[in-house]
Amino acid sequence: MEKPLTVAIVDDHPAIRAGLRAWYAAADPPIQVVAAGPTPMVAWTPPGDGADVVIFDLYLVPERPAAYGELRRLVNAGRKVIVYTMREDEDIALNCLDLGAVTFLTKAEGERYLVEATVAAAGDRPCIPPALAGAIAASARSTQPRLSDRELEVLVEWFQSESKQLVAQRIGITVRTVNTYLDRVRLKYANVGRPASTKAALVARAIQDGLVAAEDL
Template sequence: MAAGDTITVALIDDHPAVLAGVRYWYATADPPIEVVAAGATPKAAWLPPGDSAAVVVLDLHLAGGPPAFGDLRCLVDAGRQVIVYTMRDDEHTALTCMDIGAFSYLTKAEGEEHLVAATVAAADDRPYTPPALAGAFGANRAAERPQLSVREEEVLIEWFQCESKELVAERLGITPRTVNSYLDRVRIKYANVGREARTKAKLVARAIQDGLVRVDDL
């Protein structure tokens, strides 16, 4: 998003008290975040004005049904930035949502501070790892890990800690094109083992899962 733009959100939750509370948190954030659409079903994120919201905040359990993994996948496949906001705090559910492509996963117990911070990060496409997700990433993963070269890992970690690829290139003494080449290789390797990572936020998630970086390092 451009500097100074208002962050817009489509909020999906079937509990009126949650909707009211999150609206208040966003309205009193600095700067305020605008809820442009809200509702008890994902339809609010697909119809105007929710279809243009920068971020979708999705409750994982709607109307007492099973986890809304299908709705999450549809939103992700459409290129939406989705924050899963749920009562569930188990590692398997969190990692499943991240594997589908959620931007982040927050439990409702984590409250205002983390939801607002995650929303701002999602709008800017910057990584954000709240405590529940950090715990899930710290769990043992059965998924296959891609074999990254030492140089690929080095470029990846530098990119996580720099504001731009140009700065990564300067610090490593290579060109920005070479930085892009290494990052493309890393993404391909993750895709080849079924753990797609199309954005910087997703690559950060994979790297934490695989022990390449710690949350405290970011």
């Protein structure tokens, strides 16, 4: 039997935690909530430390820099974090992606998008819910790096694949070559002042520049 997808929920509202448990239990297949609580400690201690995905309420921490610090700490530990918040600020959404969140989701977006985002995060696939798509579109910038046709091909294939191994198989190159192309793309974005250290941030940059459409991911 396949191991169930697991999540840890960091949110200080009991009603929200109860609602998310119900949504995840009703998913097909069900998603198991292994830990839930009002502080980030639930993601650092058993059994939450082993959860596949962390659902993180950004405004759990009163001071925004502290909240960003908690997010960065989770990401730096290799955790897949979905920021789940009442706020819809464009800058906050993009900052969260820059810090390494796999996606940004507002609490108004509901069950469908939360479940979709959780499954995508666990499978290392991009997910662009409506509020995040709006934030990305509103922040389009003119400093677009020039990508080669091959760099663009590898980039789009990676967005649509679960792993670099699959990209390599589809295109007929090695995983090392896939990494080389992606490193080049990241370097080009960094050189125009738009760093994209994570897959989610790179997806946002590509959507901003019209290289890929959110609905194609």
